[in-house]
Amino acid sequence: MHHFWYPRKELYCENVPVGEIIEKFGTPCYIYSLATLERHYQAFDQAFSSVGHLVCYSVKANSNLAILAALARLGAGADIVSGGELYRAIKAGIPASRIVFSGVGKTEAEIEAALKSDILMFNVESLQELELIGQMASRMGKEARVALRINPDVDPQTHPYISTGLRKNKFGLPLDQALEGYRLAREMPGLSPVGVDCHIGSQITELSPFLDALKRVKEFISQLEEEGIKIRYLDLGGGLGIPYRDETPPHPTYYGQALVKELKGLPYTLILEPGRVIVGNAGILVTRVLYTKDTGEKRFVIVDAGMNDLARPSLYGSYHEIVPVRREERETVVVDVVGPICESGDFLARERPLPEVAPGDLLAVMSAGAYGFVMASNYNSRPRPAEVLVKGDQFYLVRERESYDDLIRGEIIPWEDGHA
Numbered sequence: 001m002h003h004f005w006y007p008r009k010e011l012y013c014e015n016v017p018v019g020e021i022i023e024k025f026g027t028p029c030y031i032y033s034l035a036t037l038e039r040h041y042q043a044f045d046q047a048f049s050s051v052g053h054l055v056c057y058s059v060k061a062n063s064n065l066a067i068l069a070a071l072a073r074l075g076a077g078a079d080i081v082s083g084g085e086l087y088r089a090i091k092a093g094i095p096a097s098r099i100v101f102s103g104v105g106k107t108e109a110e111i112e113a114a115l116k117s118d119i120l121m122f123n124v125e126s127l128q129e130l131e132l133i134g135q136m137a138s139r140m141g142k143e144a145r146v147a148l149r150i151n152p153d154v155d156p157q158t159h160p161y162i163s164t165g166l167r168k169n170k171f172g173l174p175l176d177q178a179l180e181g182y183r184l185a186r187e188m189p190g191l192s193p194v195g196v197d198c199h200i201g202s203q204i205t206e207l208s209p210f211l212d213a214l215k216r217v218k219e220f221i222s223q224l225e226e227e228g229i230k231i232r233y234l235d236l237g238g239g240l241g242i243p244y245r246d247e248t249p250p251h252p253t254y255y256g257q258a259l260v261k262e263l264k265g266l267p268y269t270l271i272l273e274p275g276r277v278i279v280g281n282a283g284i285l286v287t288r289v290l291y292t293k294d295t296g297e298k299r300f301v302i303v304d305a306g307m308n309d310l311a312r313p314s315l316y317g318s319y320h321e322i323v324p325v326r327r328e329e330r331e332t333v334v335v336d337v338v339g340p341i342c343e344s345g346d347f348l349a350r351e352r353p354l355p356e357v358a359p360g361d362l363l364a365v366m367s368a369g370a371y372g373f374v375m376a377s378n379y380n381s382r383p384r385p386a387e388v389l390v391k392g393d394q395f396y397l398v399r400e401r402e403s404y405d406d407l408i409r410g411e412i413i414p415w416e417d418g419h420a
């Protein structure tokens, strides 16, 4: 469910006509619905209300400060994967005591910042990282709370680029190495092994991979207990999918029920790291048609948003619904919707039936709230788009469109200003 709708002929976000926002801020433009975001967070949180739990929103999905601050107000924690995400989460008011730090390549500087902030837990992904965190914590007179991320070797049946829980993926540790890690963590003075972590992939649309992973995690925890290692936190990661087209992922309520059923009576605080399911359908990308052309071979709709603004179609062949901002009686034609980037792989949709459009028309690319702006780049020296948040009948600019000055910030010509 989301709050993008057509009360009459024009697309609205909550109670604001999308066209009105575009008149003010131009295209391309990401537009987010606060009501959708809040509703998704609350539905997800509610699904786990019968057990001790903490929802750590996965910042990588959409890290705009306003989005993070809105979630912070609802009591969300954060799943971060970099020093930059730590900085954002704290700036947005998410307490460090609700932050978990995942990722295979944490640097010393990032670990130090997280230790100084006293985050809830490090989700550790290698034995070398574990040792480094232990040494650094000891040096700083601290004890780092850690979980090892185990790789349960289950197939999440998602796009290979976003599957993370197979043995061949770079994420986590195989069970035997993880066990070794817990033994090490128990002995090292700077470490307190308090959790077990597992995340198997993203855009998962079935319950079974989650349940398979949980089964292996539970078996692993029993093994730990046999060794006298008792954990408090069970972090099951994120990954619940959303409908982009005709997928039918389980509703968070059923996902919650299924996991909770497996955990009833166990003395763990459950941590969840949802990203896409919270923010994916709370955002759209609005773009303007620049030109149309029919090459005889194909019909193209050339728009002002490209793969630099929304990478998912080019990167994964992902499907995003595209709808006209103004609905009119028009003939349906099959087109490729392409951007201005000089790459043949720059498309938002291929072979897509769409109502015929003309230059100047606005199109909305739906379900673009997750892994949209965060993956945008400046390729072809294109400033990244504006981001706008809608709340009821109000709308707020939450990130300015980048300027040409932003594009060259930090660049230096060595032979100017006496440099060389």
Ligand SMILES: Cc1ncc(COP(=O)(O)O)c(C=O)c1O
Residues within 6 Å of the ligand: 058, 061, 079, 102, 103, 164, 199, 201, 202, 203, 237, 238, 239, 240, 273, 274, 275, 276, 277, 370
């Ligand atoms: C460790 C970790 N946690 C959480 C997430 C969030 O995943 P999703 O947006 O699919 O919920 C990801 C991304 O896949 C991740 O790598």
Ligand SMILES: N[C@@H](CCCC[NH3+])C(=O)O
Residues within 6 Å of the ligand: 060, 162, 202, 203, 312, 370, 371
């Ligand atoms: N960027 C991916 C998801 C990656 C999840 C991060 N572990 C997507 O757009 O679907």
